[in-house]
Amino acid sequence: MSELIPFTHTVDGERLSGLCGGPADGARATAVLLHGAGNGGKERLVPLLEEFAARGCRALAFDFSGHGDSTGRLRELSLRRRFGQAVSVIDAHARVDSPLVLVGFSMSGQTVADLLRHYGDRVAALGLCAPAVYTGEAWDVPFGDGDGRFSELIRRPGSWRDSPALDVLAAYEGRAVLAVPDTDEVIPPAVTEAVSQALARRAQFTHRELPGAGHRLALWFRDRPEDRGEFATAVLAGLDGRGWTATRAWVAAQLPRGRTVGTTSFLTGGWSAQMRRLTLDDGGELALRTFVKPFFRRHAPGLLAREAGILALLADQDGVPAARLVGVDAAAEHCDHPSLLMSVLPGRVRVDEEDLDVRVDLLAAQLARIHRVVPRERPRVYQAWTSPERVDAPEGGLWQRAVDVIRRDPPPYEGCFLHRDFHPGNVLFTDSGGDGPRISGVVDWVETSWGPADLDVAHCSTALALLHGPEYGLGFRDRYEARGGRPLADGPDHLYWRLLDALAYVPDAAKLGVPWRELGRTDLTPRVLAGRLEAYVAGLLERYAEGR
Numbered sequence: 001m002s003e004l005i006p007f008t009h010t011v012d013g014e015r016l017s018g019l020c021g022g023p024a025d026g027a028r029a030t031a032v033l034l035h036g037a038g039n040g041g042k043e044r045l046v047p048l049l050e051e052f053a054a055r056g057c058r059a060l061a062f063d064f065s066g067h068g069d070s071t072g073r074l075r076e077l078s079l080r081r082r083f084g085q086a087v088s089v090i091d092a093h094a095r096v097d098s099p100l101v102l103v104g105f106s107m108s109g110q111t112v113a114d115l116l117r118h119y120g121d122r123v124a125a126l127g128l129c130a131p132a133v134y135t136g137e138a139w140d141v142p143f144g145d146g147d148g149r150f151s152e153l154i155r156r157p158g159s160w161r162d163s164p165a166l167d168v169l170a171a172y173e174g175r176a177v178l179a180v181p182d183t184d185e186v187i188p189p190a191v192t193e194a195v196s197q198a199l200a201r202r203a204q205f206t207h208r209e210l211p212g213a214g215h216r217l218a219l220w221f222r223d224r225p226e227d228r229g230e231f232a233t234a235v236l237a238g239l240d241g242r243g244w245t246a247t248r249a250w251v252a253a254q255l256p257r258g259r260t261v262g263t264t265s266f267l268t269g270g271w272s273a274q275m276r277r278l279t280l281d282d283g284g285e286l287a288l289r290t291f292v293k294p295f296f297r298r299h300a301p302g303l304l305a306r307e308a309g310i311l312a313l314l315a316d317q318d319g320v321p322a323a324r325l326v327g328v329d330a331a332a333e334h335c336d337h338p339s340l341l342m343s344v345l346p347g348r349v350r351v352d353e354e355d356l357d358v359r360v361d362l363l364a365a366q367l368a369r370i371h372r373v374v375p376r377e378r379p380r381v382y383q384a385w386t387s388p389e390r391v392d393a394p395e396g397g398l399w400q401r402a403v404d405v406i407r408r409d410p411p412p413y414e415g416c417f418l419h420r421d422f423h424p425g426n427v428l429f430t431d432s433g434g435d436g437p438r439i440s441g442v443v444d445w446v447e448t449s450w451g452p453a454d455l456d457v458a459h460c461s462t463a464l465a466l467l468h469g470p471e472y473g474l475g476f477r478d479r480y481e482a483r484g485g486r487p488l489a490d491g492p493d494h495l496y497w498r499l500l501d502a503l504a505y506v507p508d509a510a511k512l513g514v515p516w517r518e519l520g521r522t523d524l525t526p527r528v529l530a531g532r533l534e535a536y537v538a539g540l541l542e543r544y545a546e547g548r
Contacts, residue, residue: 003021004019004020004021004046004049004050004053004059005019005020005021006018006019007019007020007093009062009088009089009092009093011084011085011088011089012081012084012085014065014070014071014072014085015070015071016062016063016064016065016070016071016085016089017042017062017063017068017069017070018042018060018061018062018063018089018093019042019046019049019060019061019062020058020059020060020061020093021049021050021053021058021059022052022053022054022056022057022058022059023056023058024058027056027057027058027095027098028055028056028057028099028236028239029057029058029098029099029100029101029124029125029236029239030057030058030059030060030090030093030094030095030098030099030100030101031049031052031053031057031058031059031060031100031101031103032060032061032086032089032090032094032100032101032102032103032115033045033048033049033052033059033060033061033103033104034061034064034086034102034103034104034105034108034111034112035061035063035064035067035068035105035108035218036105036106036107036108036216036218037106037107037143039067040067040105040106040107040218041063041067041068041069042061042062042063042068043068044218044219044222045061045105045218045222046061046222047221047222047225047228048103048218048221048222048228048231048232049061051228051229051231051232052101052103052232052236055232055233055236057101057236058093058094058095058098060089060090060093060094062085062089064077064082064085065077065081065085074143075142075143075144075145076142076143077142077143078139078140078141078142078143078150079107079110079111079114079134079138079139079140079141080139080140082107082108082111082114083111083114083115083118086111086114086115087115087118090115090119099122099123099124099125099239100115100119100122100123100124101123101124101125101126101127101235101236101239102115102116102123102125102126102127103126103127103128103129103235104126104127104128104129104131105129105130105131105217105218106129106130106131106132106186106187106215107132108131109128109129109130109131109132109133109165109195110131110132110133110134110163110165112126112128112131113133113164113165113166113168113169114165114168116168116169116172117164117168123172123174124174124175124239125174125175125176125177125235125236125239126169126172126174126175126176126177126199126203126235127176127177127179127231127234127235128176128177128178128179128195128199129179129180129217129218129221130179130180130181130184130186130187130192130215130216130217131178131187131192131195132160132186132187132191133160133163133165133166133191133194133195134153134154134159134160134163134165135153135154135156135159135160135161135162135163136162136163136164137153137159138150138153138154138159141153158507160191160194161194161508161510161526162526166194166195166198167198169195169198169199169201169203170197170198170199170201170202170514171201171202172199172202172203173202173203173204173266174203174204175203175204175235175236175237175239176199176203176204176205176206177205177206177208177231177234177235178192178195178196178199178205178206178207178208179208179209179210179217179231180192180207180208180209180210181209181210181211181212181213181214181215181217181220182209182210182211182212182213183214184214184215185214185215186215187215190508194511196293196294197293197511197514200274200292200293201274201514202266202274203292204244205292206234206292207292207293207294208230208231208234209294210227244335244336244337245336246334246335246336247288247290247335247336247337247339248261249334250327250329250334250335250339251278251288251339251341254326254327254341255280259280259281259282259284260280260281261278261279261280261281262279262280262281263278263279264276264277264278264279265277265279267287268349268515268518268519271425271511271512271514271515272291272293272296272444272446273289273290273291273292273293273296274289274290274291274292275287275288275289275290276288276290277344285343285344286326286341286342286343286344287323287341287342287343287344287345288339288340288341289304289307289339289340289341289342290335290337290338290339291303291304291337291338291339292337297332297337297338300330300331300332300337300338301330301331301338302330303330303446303447304328304329304330304338304339304340304446305328305330306379306380306445306446306448307328307340307444307445307446307448308325308328308330308340310322310379310445310448311323311324311325311342311445312325313373313375313376314373314445317373319369320366320369320370320373320442321345321428321439321440321441321442322345322441322442322443322445323342323343323344323345323441323443324342324343325340325341325342326341326342326343327340327341328340328341345428345440345441345443346428346430346440346441347428347429347430347439347440347441348428348429348430349424349425349426349427349428349429349519350424350427350429350437351424351425351467351516351519351520351521352520352521353468355436355437356468356472358436358437359424359429359437360464360468360472360476360479361479361483362429362437362438362439363422363424363427363439363460363476363479364476364479364480364482364483364485365483365484366427366439366442367419367422367456367457367460367480367485368480368483368484368485368486370417370418370419370422370442370456371416371417371418371453371456371485371486372417373417374417375417378415378450379417379418379448379449379450380449380450381415381449381450381451382418382420382449382450382451382452382455383449384500385500385501385504386406386500386503386504387406388403388404388406388407391403391406391503391506392506392507393503393506393507394506394507398534398537398538398541399506399537401541401545402499402502402503402537402540402541403503405492405495405496405499405541405545406496406499406500406503408496410496411452411489411492411493411496411497413451413452413454413489414452414486414487415450415451415452416450416451416452416453416486417448417450418448418449418450418451418453418455418456419442419445419447419448419456420447420448420449420451420455420456420459421444421446421447421459422442422456422459422460423459423460423462423463423464424460424463424464424467425463425515425516426442426443426444427439427441427442427443428440428441428442428443452488452489452497453485453486453487453488454488454489454493454494454497454498455497455500455501457476457477457480457485457488457497457498458497458498458500458501458502459501460476461473461474461476461477461498461501461536462498462501462502462505462533462536463512464476465502465532465533465535465536466505466509466512466513466524466529466532466533466536467516467521467524469532470532470535470536470539473536473539474536474539474540474543477494491544491546492544492545492546494544495540495541495543495544495545498540498544499537499540502533502536502537502540503537505533506533507530509526509529509530509532509533510525510526510529510530512529513526513529
């Protein structure tokens with residue numbers, strides 16, 4: 001292992017104690033390891049620091065003020081000061097032309113995000129270990145003694161949801177590894193899920209779970225050489241070639257003879273998978289769907305195999321514009337992640353307010369057409385996306401009434417072919433000039449099912465209510481039926497299907513709005529979305545519940 005050399009660094013009148021190792025010149029990158037809060041410190045990170053140095057990195061770790069061998073008082077530290085201290089150390093000890101690898105434990109998950117925002121494209125890889133993120137209100141507040149303003153802010157239920165760190169991580173396109181214990185006694189599961197979802201948006205992302213590890217992963221890595229080495233290897237994987245070499249090779253094998261991929265770019269508007277546009281050297285285009293989120297990666301063999309079959313079916317259908325299948329590796333036998341390659345459809349996702357009534361009518365007509373598809377073989381029966389036991393509803397009579405509606409057995413129904421995830425984010429529009437917009441594509445067929453038409457209507461209605469206001473969600477049924485849709489249930493039976501969908505987004509309607517904000521709907525804040533969902537549910541109960 002590389003010898004580690006102590007150093008001291010002075011910032012804001014405080015002396016920070018650090019260690020560095022690895023090559024001073026010619027390093028692959030500079031790896032900066034940041035400890036957590038409380039009694040954390042650089043000494044726990046020594047074995048991991050040596051791992052990065054042994055892999056050709058310049059490796060740095062230091063004690064934040066008030067920790068370890070550094071001066072200062074912990075109670076006077078803040079997230080802002082942590083960020084400033086890290087920047088000062090990096091600028092003093094890392095070559096300006098060296099890529100950065102940032103590894104943060106616990107509280108330093110927030111610090112890594114702050115550094116990523118500061119250094120931008122210079123950051124080539126992230127390693128987040130049981131990370132925390134915090135509300136923006138807490139950034140400049142001193143930590144105090146555990147009973148002050150900082151503690152009050154971070155203990156406020158759900159305060160982390162507005163953390164700027166999540167947006168920074170969601171925009172990151174480099175290598176990222178999230179290491180977490182199977183049970184974390186410190187970080188709420190919802191925080192870990194939010195970080196995972198953010199990194200899965202664009203990063204070359206790997207989610208690693210360490211059974212039995214507990215929250216203090218620095219101690220876990222210190223005592224377990226195999227896990228420590230695997231983590232360092234994973235963080236640095238593809239550092240030189242920007243990663244995902246297996247997927248690149250598989251894509252190349254699917255292309256026509258003599259063709260190569262010239263450029264790649266992200267397609268916005270999706271949520272379950274990363275979508276990339278691949279522009280070939282002859283100007284042709286393909287779309288690559290990649291499942292990197294743990295849940296979708298786990299279920300990818302069924303999801304992508306189903307989508308491949310549906311795309312083949314729809315190739316023979318008039319009136320349902322779907323992509324052409326090029327290749328699929330549903331179980332990641334050849335790719336780094338489960339992937340599907342297909343043609344690119346014209347048009348773009350529209351979530352703005354222009355021509356809104358025209359577009360909603362087109363959505364209703366398109367959904368009615370999808371429900372007339374007669375498959376050669378029935379797809380699987382629909383799966384519910386929530387249940388009474390899984391709804392984490394706010395307190396109040398409204399939500400209790402809504403949850404009680406879905407406690408019953410599902411109403412009887414006459415089944416049909418369902419898209420199952422039909423909403424404005426999965427529909428492409430083009431502008432046909434003076435005739436206004438028209439639908440040019442329907443995408444994301446991984447959830448295709450057999451079930452009641454009410455369920456597709458319910459899902460699109462929920463999305464419309466959140467995007468454009470409760471009245472659009474409440475009125476979508478009428479538009480669907482007016483455009484030749486299948487007969488829908490009445491009263492409480494229809495209400496069951498509507499609430500079975502809407503309650504899947506309680507209490508976190510904001511996650512549905514993530515791709516919409518990427519498309520420019522920055523007005524769709526968590527507060528706005530939560531308010532619209534509540535108003536929509538109230539409207540459904542008013543319209544369809546018995547004894548209203």
